[in-house]
Amino acid sequence: xxxxxxxxxxxPLVTPGGRNATATPGYRPASVSLLLFAHPQPHLLAIQKxxxxxxxxxxxxxxxxxxxxxxxxxxxxxxxxxxxxxxxxRPGQVAMVGxxxxxxxxxxxxxxxxxxIWDGSGPVRYDATEIARVLRIPVADLARTHCERHYxxxxxxxxxxxxxxxxxxxxxxxxxxxxxxLERLLPLVQAGAGACPPVVSAAPGAV
Numbered sequence: 001x002x003x004x005x006x007x008x009x010x011x012p013l014v015t016p017g018g019r020n021a022t023a024t025p026g027y028r029p030a031s032v033s034l035l036l037f038a039h040p041q042p043h044l045l046a047i048q049k050x051x052x053x054x055x056x057x058x059x060x061x062x063x064x065x066x067x068x069x070x071x072x073x074x075x076x077x078x079x080x081x082x083x084x085x086x087x088x089x090r091p092g093q094v095a096m097v098g099x100x101x102x103x104x105x106x107x108x109x110x111x112x113x114x115x116x117i118w119d120g121s122g123p124v125r126y127d128a129t130e131i132a133r134v135l136r137i138p139v140a141d142l143a144r145t146h147c148e149r150h151y152x153x154x155x156x157x158x159x160x161x162x163x164x165x166x167x168x169x170x171x172x173x174x175x176x177x178x179x180x181x182l183e184r185l186l187p188l189v190q191a192g193a194g195a196c197p198p199v200v201s202a203a204p205g206a207v
Contacts, residue, residue, distance in 0.1 A: 001140035003189040013184040017099025027110035031079035032065030037118040042139040050132045061170045075112040088125035113177045146182045147196035
């Protein structure tokens with residue numbers, strides 16, 4: 001799958017968002033960034049948390065981000081600050097397209113996910129006590145899983161909504177964010193095919 005990483009092309013996937021600093025009462029606000037970059041095809045930048053006993057996100061694949069600080073003026077400011085703190089990616093290296101929406105967790109977190117385009121410049125730096133590695137995942141691989149598992153047009157429950165990639169499985173909140181992103185992206189880049197191309201069955205006896 002190939003499509004231009006152009007903010008104008010991707011703008012229909014998002015809303016401006018991020019300027020309202022008020023979270024839903026009873027939820028702690030947080031922000032994450034779904035960053036795309038060319039490698040040379042479109043890839044997603046993700047992180048895998050460390051294998052630390054007692055760590056709530058042990059070994060999980062996540063998007064870079066974190067909780068809102070008192071000094072953050074908005075959810076977008078939180079996302080940009082966390083990108084720089086976690087991975088050393090500065091605001092000037094990213095074109096933020098907009099918000100994919102807010103997602104609530106069972107731990108009473110309200111996470112706003114921002115779609116952005118990273119220029120791919122580095123180096124990427126991270127704290128090895130919190131992050132085990134940075135993952136560069138082809139969007140085509142995620143889209144193939146989305147279609148082959150028939151996720152299009154419905155939101156499976158947390159036990160079913162899984163995006164395997166090599167030796168990891170993306171699940172939980174990150175999988176829900178990816179699902180929303182792919183549901184909006186695929187009809188846009190696969191003109192006339194809907195979210196997933198139709199499956200054409202072979203004629204009886206065909207090889």
